[in-house]
Amino acid sequence: MDLTYxxxxxEFRAELRAWLAANIPARWAAPGFWASLDEDEAFDLRRDWERRKALAGFAGVDWPVEFGGRGGTPAMAAILDEELARARAPRSVNTLGLTFLAPTLMAVGTPEQKAEIIGPLLRNEVIWCQGFSEPGAGSDLAALRTHGERDGDEFVVNGQKVWTTFARRGDQIFTMVRTEPGSSRHRGLSLLLIDMHAPGVEVRPIRQMSGVSEFGEVFFTDVRVPAAACVGGLGNGWATAMLLLSFERGASAIGQYTDYLRAFEEIVRVARALGRDGDPVVRQELARRRVELECLRYHSLHVLTEVEQGRDLGFASSVTKLQWSQAYQGLFETFDELLGPDAALVRPTADVDLTALRRESFWTRSVTIWGGSSQVQRSIVAERVLGLPRGS
Amino acid sequence: MFFALTDEQRALAASVRDLLAGRFDLAAVRAVFDDPAGDGHPLDLWKTIGEQGWLSVRVPTEHDGLDLGLVDVQVIAREFGAGVVPGPWAATVLAGEAVLRAGGPEQAAAVLGPLAAGDLVATVALRGPGGGPGPDGVAVRATAAGRLDGIASGVEYAGVADLVVVAAIEGPGPSAAGTGPGLGLYLLDPTVAGVTIEPQAAPDGTTRLAALTLAGAAATRLPGSGAAALADLRRRGAVLAAADLVGLARAALTRTVAYDTDRVQFGRPVGSFQAVAHHLADLHVAVTMAEHAVLYAAHALDAGRPDADLAVAVAKSKANQAGADTTAAMIQYHGGIGYTWEHDAHFFYKRARRLIAAFGDSQWHREQVARLTIDSVG
Structure with a gap:
């Protein structure tokens, strides 16, 4: 057993910590700072900061050097997540491109795709969206209907995507499209890269229950896409999508743990300000949530060890998703319950403003839906990890 | 960074598992379970345990032990839990911890060698009737001359023990915070005058519990003991109990998955129904977390980490939950047969219930978590 790095x-941690200390203004860490900004203002600030972070060498830390990365270990990637959360750095505005598209291109992209896409993505010059879900294809991705008709060396794409994160600010979108007419389910699909500024692409924001419009709908009307803008082979979209989604596996949740600890402490301060932190029932409930957070930490250390040993976690990554999403959501359920008689108010007392924690509380309702809902994850664990017979 | 079992520890787990499955299967457990008047201490099994070195894990090499850590102990404890194995292994290991950590050199020499070899059965008596796991739960007092008076309850295998480690209040007792002097751990030979051992009826037939009544019983103080030593022993006991619970929880889950894979109703395996499958998936997540938490707590104690207190409270809370939920599910998802005496599910359920209450129940440990993580927020 060795918990040291x-x-x-x-050394990487020390260097990173120094850079973050010099490059994150103190006011960013104040509770409520981000909630106080206009959405576009917040996005621009995050985008610009993330670009500076990349130029300073703190992006793609575990990517190969040939793709502009640092050639670091999984431990360094985990340290990056942990330190970003500790420094209250804003979350990435290019997560989907960085987490999913880039490693997919490294694995199966053409030389041109690798050369043209990965660098600008890493430097945050191009914001990438993910076009998977559709109104009729949520958890059941293979039901998707967006289609592309071949016309010379182009596809003419028509259809609609939904729940697209940062749709309004995106430049490019990696999109699952049915490129073989008459095909169904997992066959005849292709992963196409589509310019969101091209004619025929229309974006409509969706206002979320938290009040912000981080995601939106993307409509394609006769959008012309070069056939060369396909990743992983025409008609091979399902396998490419599965490869793409696999890059989320093995990601350590140590960054989430660090961030949720921040939330835990903010909630404790609210409980104290409301005179509720001495209530034995409140203490039991907060402790119950803290137990789940600490388990997430131990679990993350274990996952990191496995990844560093070169083991593929496979479907066990569903365990990680279930644990972090439910621990996070549960923490905010306790937050809602400890507020007391004035829980309905934004300001239950003169010195307690719940705006930011409320917004986060609403946000936690989404984490058990996106990235594979808890129900989908449980089916994966039941069938692929426990080996239970498949449901009919 | 390495937070996992080593290849050697995995091999140890496999060898304990195989040996227990071969020498002491559930039919053997049943024989002990169904004989509550018996001493619950199968001698053949004890001989095997001694020969295998499972009692010598923590004992220093100068006393012919393996000088390993609690991480290795919890590997074995999990397998005892998985097999719901009776016998005083855990009690003896824990008594050894007390001597190892608070005993003088002569006490260590007299106890640890025989203990490692399986020539000595030992146990701990740390709380009175209804007493919690802290100093305020102790109901035995020690005189300056080392005579013990009072009662200890729920003492595992007191009936077959050659040695009992007894917690006793000294003088005015420890401070309200449970620190400082005023508490000692004593080595007691249960055959001396002034010791009465009364078996206590208990639903978990995989162990034997007894009350110890002491009236001027002569005992020897462990010179390094005090309120801190009791807390240290309580933490180690909690990790041992938590390890047993996670082993038991994993076994309960695995057995339930196997049963519901085969059992057909409405023309399909019961385990293919989402209502069942999704709950079992959640239990897998809970057991996995409890396994990691126990591993971390054992390591934190071995390494003297500053977060050891929190780690133990987290591990015991989570193991309690995993143990309670998996054994309840084991009964539920076996249907009617799971509710019978004839089926083995109740061994798991009843053992879990005993261990959940041992060395701090869930509420007690959650209050420790609250003390360590709520009150410290600035």
Whole structure:
């Protein structure tokens, strides 16, 4: 057993921590700072900061050097997540491109795709969206209907995507499209890269229950896409999508743990300000949530160990998703319950403003839906990890 | 970074599992369970345990032990839990911890060698009737001359023990915070005058519990003991109990998955119904977390980490939950047969219930978590 990091990783942490200390304004860490900004203002600030972070060498830390990365270890990637959360850095505005598209291109992209796409993505010059879900294809991705008709060396794409994160601010979208007429389910699909500024692409924001419009709908009307803008082979979209989604596996949740600890402490301060932190029932409930957070930490250390040993976690990554999403959501259920008689108010007392924590509380309702809902994850664990017979 | 079992520890787990399955299967457990008047201490099994070195894990090499950590102990404890194995292994290991950590050199020499070899059965008596796991739960007092008076309850295998580690209040007792002097751990030979051992009826037939009544019983103080030593022993006991619980929880889940894979109703395996499958998936997540938490707590104690207190409270809380939920599900998802005496499910359920209450129940440990994580927020 050894909970220490290698000298190289420790050195990386020190370097990163110094850079973050010099490059994150103190006011960013104040509770409510981000909630106080206009959405576009917040996006621009995050985008610009993330670009500076990339130029300073703190993006793609575990990517190969040939793709502009740092060639670091999984431990360094986990340290990056942990330190970003500790420094209250804003979350990435290009997560989907960085987490999913880039490693997919590294694995199966053409030389041109690798050369043209990965660098600008890493430097945050191009914001990438993901076009998977549709109104009739949520958890059941294979039901998707967006289609592309072949016309010379182009596809003419028509259809609609939904729940597209940062749709309004996106530049490009990697999109699952049915490119073989008459095909059904997993066959005849292709992963196409579509310019969101091209004629025929229309974006409509969707206002979320938290009040912000982080995601939206994307409509394609006779959008012309070069056939060369396909990743992983025409008609091979399902396999490419599965490969793409697999890059989420093995990601350590240590960054989430660090972030949720921040939420836990903010909630404790609210409980104290409301005179509720001495209530034995409140203490039991907060402790119950804290137990789940600490388990997430231990679990993350275990996952990191497995990944560093070169093991593929496979479907066990569903366990990680279930644990972090439910621990996070549960923490905010306790938040809602400890507020007391004035729980309905934004300001239950003169010195307690719940705006930011409320927004986060609403946000936690989404984490058990996106990225594979808890119900989908449980089916995966039941069938693929426990080996229970498949449901009919 | 390495937070996992080593290949050697995995091999140890497999060898304990195989040996227990071969030498002490559920039919053997049943024989002990169905004989509550018996001493619950199968001698053949004890001989095997001694020969295998499972009692010597923590004992220093100078006393012919393996000098390993609690991480290795919890590997074995999990397998005892998985097999709901009776016998005083855990009690003896824990008594050894007390001598190892608070005993003088002569006490260590007298106890640890025989203990490692399986020549000595030992146990701990740390609380009175209804008493919690802290100093305020102790109902035995020690005189300055080392005579013990009072009662200890729920003492595992007191009836077959050659040695009992007894917690006793000294003088005015420890401070309200449970620190400082005023508490000692004593080595007691249960055959001396002034010791009465009364078996206590208990639903979990995989162990034997007894009350110890002491009236001027002569005992020897462990010189390094105090309120802190009791807390240390309580933490180690909690990790041992939690390890047993996660082993038991994993086994309960695995057995339930196997049964519901085969059992057909409405023309399909019961385990293919989402109502069942999704709950079992949630239990897998809970057991996995409890396994990691126990591993971390054992390591935190081995390494003297500053977060050891929190780690133990987290591990015991989570293991309690995993143990309670999986054994209840084991009964539920076996249907009617799971509710019978004839089926083995109740061994798991009843053992879990005993261990959940041992060395701090869930509420007690959650209050420790609250103390350590709520009150410290600035």
């Amino acid at each position: 290698s000298p190289a990783a420790a």
